[in-house]
Amino acid sequence: MSDTTQITNLTFDEINVGDTADYSRLVTTREVELFAAVSGDHNPVHLDPEYAATTQFGECIAHGMLTGAFISAAIAMELPGPGTIYLGQTLQFRAPVTLGDTLTVALEVTDKHASRPWVTIATIVRNQDNKEVAKGEATVMAPGKKETVTIVPPSAIQLVDDVDAESADKN
Numbered sequence: 001m002s003d004t005t006q007i008t009n010l011t012f013d014e015i016n017v018g019d020t021a022d023y024s025r026l027v028t029t030r031e032v033e034l035f036a037a038v039s040g041d042h043n044p045v046h047l048d049p050e051y052a053a054t055t056q057f058g059e060c061i062a063h064g065m066l067t068g069a070f071i072s073a074a075i076a077m078e079l080p081g082p083g084t085i086y087l088g089q090t091l092q093f094r095a096p097v098t099l100g101d102t103l104t105v106a107l108e109v110t111d112k113h114a115s116r117p118w119v120t121i122a123t124i125v126r127n128q129d130n131k132e133v134a135k136g137e138a139t140v141m142a143p144g145k146k147e148t149v150t151i152v153p154p155s156a157i158q159l160v161d162d163v164d165a166e167s168a169d170k171n
Contacts, residue, residue: 005150007081009083012080012119017110018108020079022074022105022107024103025073025105026103032046032060032062032066033159045061046063057098060099061096064093084141084142088138089136090136091134091136093133094132105124108121108122118140120137121138123136
């Protein structure tokens with residue numbers, strides 16, 4: 001039986017300027033590899049420790065847009081939550097994110113647009129040392145309907161090395 005949890009959204013009418021939410025994630029090698037696989041961004045600064053050691057960072061760093069994806073998750077899972085439609089995001093990367101960092105996305109509603117169910121949310125991402133690694137602003141369409149939904153984790157995902165994949169193709 002898989003772990004499930006239920007979460008409830010906030011509707012446009014329930015949201016107030018000044019509302020906040022936080023969402024935290026640990027950045028692991030596996031998450032960086034999965035993001036590379038899905039996005040197609042195989043820059044060696046993210047995936048090759050020997051190469052990354054020769055860069056200004058001295059080690060592998062996470063993709064900037066992985067941090068952006070964590071912001072998206074915070075909006076989808078926390079504020080406003082399920083049913084939210086992402087309309088736009090500005091994003092400035094302020095510091096590198098390294099493997100093993102715990103990132104906390106802080107969201108704060110800064111504006112509600114009366115003519116549409118749009119909400120503007122300030123987005124700040126900090127690491128475990130409280131260092132700001134990214135900041136920006138999201139515009140979302142907040143849900144109009146109150147919902148409590150069951151969150152089901154995705155199926156297990158297995159990464160296969162190219163060498164293993166080539167062997168499997170020949171068999």
